Amino acid sequence: MSTLSRVSNTLSCIDLTVTGALDATTVLGIRQESAKAATDGPILVLLDVAAVTTVGASGVVGLLEVLHLLRARGGDLRLFGSSAALETTRLQAHLGQVTRIYGTREEAVDGGLGPGRARHLAPGFRWHRLFPRRRRTLGWS
Amino acid sequence: MGIHKQILVRTLAVLVVSFGLIYISWRWSGTVAWDAWWISLPLVAAETYSLGESTLYAVTMWNARRRPPPPPALPGRTVDVFIATYNEPLELVLKTAIAARDMDYPHETWILDDGNRSGFASAARQIGVGYITRGPEWDGRQRFAKAGNVNNALSMTTGEFVAILDADQVPEARFLDRVLGYFDAEEVAFVQTPQHFWNVPDRDPLGSQAELFYGPIQQGKDGWDAAFFCGSNAVLRREALMALGLTRYTRTATEHTWSALRRGRSRLQDLHGELGRRHPAAMPVVEQAMAAVTRAEQQLRRGDVLAEITFELRVSFHAAALAVPEAMEDVVPELDAVLESVDVAHTDQALAIHPMDTTTITEDMATAMHLHAMGWGSVYHHEVLVHGLAPEDVSTMLSQRHRWAAGTMQVFFNDNPLFLRGLTLAQRLMYLSTMTSYLNGFAAMSYIAAPVVFLVAGTYPLTASPVVFFCLFLPFFLSCQLLFQVAGNGSKGLWRGQQWSFALFPTWIAATCSGAAAVFLGKHLTFSVTAKSKQAAGRGFQHVRLQLVAMAVLVVSSGIGIARAATGEAPLYPTLITLAWVALDLALLIVVIGAARYRGPGEEQVDPMPTPDELPSVLNPTTLTPPPARR
Structure with a gap:
């Protein structure tokens, strides 16, 4: 079925909250709830991440799978809330490139249809960047 | 590995590389028969390759690690x-x-x-x-x-x-x-x-x-x-x-979106042209969609968040399609396809992220x-x-080896460890040694062809005195074999391993070509599941016919060479050396005979893991008594 025919400017919303660790177990629960909510049509899932205390790669991957699931059904996932754990983790760099964590629920509802804000400017060319020091990533802090 | 063993292995490793470098330098500097370059160059290239493989084997064994007993598993892991x-x-x-x-x-x-x-x-x-x-x-x-x-x-x-x-x-x-x-x-x-x-x-x-x-x-x-x-x-x-x-996904996300937008624009342009002939009233929908793609490209240049860009694109496409309802049937499938390929959540695939490659x-x-x-x-x-x-059976074995080799060569061509950021030098060499081992098929071809050419046509693949050749080649060859045996640490099947490495030359060559075709020509590589039972047509000499042809050619050329030496047409010592070479080739290739005739394991092979008592009742539902579920 066409996902385009199901998309709408005024998606119905459901609110979910994640508390504690953002890991494989918690995101599996979010995924199941999102899938259930999306059975009747496109849905906007608003996920409050303010109470997240730790973040794992499994958690972030799981969130992107939830985004995938909802988008495939014409809906969307928006994260909101201020979480120190999410802001300080190196995963933020990965997550921030793909999706935004909005400050408030209202901003999240407004989401992609509000005025665009620059994430960052494209870096200019620098010769020294051709020879960067190797950075190793032993998982996620 | 004990300290004495390690010293011995390292000494042998140094000897292998030293003797090998001396030999190969001599070969390249003064023994290439340029008047017969078509056989001489492949042979010296094959020898250089073999030295490379021996060196990588020596590097692998240099640091072999025998780990102490592992620590006990902590409770509470899931x-x-x-x-x-x-x-x-x-x-x-x-x-x-x-x-x-x-x-x-x-x-x-x-x-x-x-x-x-x-x-x-x-x-x-x-x-x-x-x-x-x-x-x-x-x-x-x-x-x-x-x-x-x-x-x-x-x-x-x-x-x-x-x-x-x-x-x-x-x-x-x-x-x-x-x-x-x-x-x-x-x-x-x-x-x-x-x-x-x-x-x-x-x-x-x-x-x-x-x-x-x-x-x-x-x-x-x-x-x-x-x-x-x-x-x-x-x-x-x-x-x-x-x-x-996750790293692979985000590293390619922006690039993926760019290329998908470019492809999407191209598809929309094609659709626009087609609608001009077929359904002009629908053209504004596609024009609005192309304008939305342009906006998305601008946002991408600005560095906006990908999820927002692609969501806005979706909303714009939707609005454009709704504006001309009668055009829906003509344009929506194409717009859908464009959106799916662009979406940052990879909705054109079953999963957004693939942890296993x-x-x-x-x-x-x-x-x-x-x-x-x-x-x-x-x-x-x-x-x-x-x-x-x-x-x-031999057929299943060949299919399995081909899959391993083709997949490995696919990685070699597509994702070469020499150029992959983050690996240490030693790690690069470890991956390289496994990948390049499959190039042995080409070397084996040279090692089979060179003696045949000499015995049949009298064409020398190298120009050197037999005495000098022996003096330089034998130390390298013997030290290699010694290192192989010592580092092998009593493993069974060392000789069998060498035999298969040589005798599977058609498989290695075919797999290398398949891997290259997959990477450079986009040919699909099939993942053939290894059969877990004996296949009816899996046995027989037809599966190893190329090896049999090679053996026949070697035997016939040996006969010709002996006749030529007996009649004085060919020199005696070079002929004898070449016959020894042929004998070694045959000793390696002969492994395929036993494989082709193999009828599977006999009664003496006993499964060490006993069949569970409950298995018959599960397989036969009439006697079913379901145990309580664990989940």
């Missing part, structure tokens, strides 16, 4: 055990599943049935293990064979650790207890244990046991922190796999290589804890 199956019989899978279920360390067992067979689901329920198959989201999408099957299961489970077993690999009860302790070190991404096959007789006619690989070679790689993940009999850390998948049919090696490149560590635990089944 583990998912995956048994991957596609078309294996139920009895085989259940035997593995029951043994996996009964492992001592607490865990969840899952049958990953890529064949989506209803009987498997009910059998899994009866024995109290989980059952996972692909959902409808996979319909019409790329499935990525075993890697896709495991990725699908990863997205549905939550254990901190994932043990992967092939359908025919039956674990001992202590398997998890023996390996989980290694994960106390937080940088360890996976632990690999040996693959051991109980259905292989001592003479191992198909060269299945690979004791050299699952022994000194893996220990050597482990010493350089580059132990290989081999797809089964291993435990992996979920966070490492997810970190790998899906770019090759040897997903295990590619995944391990990228984990190492990210800085994760690995462990090779040298203890047989899982008992499996090897191919029982």
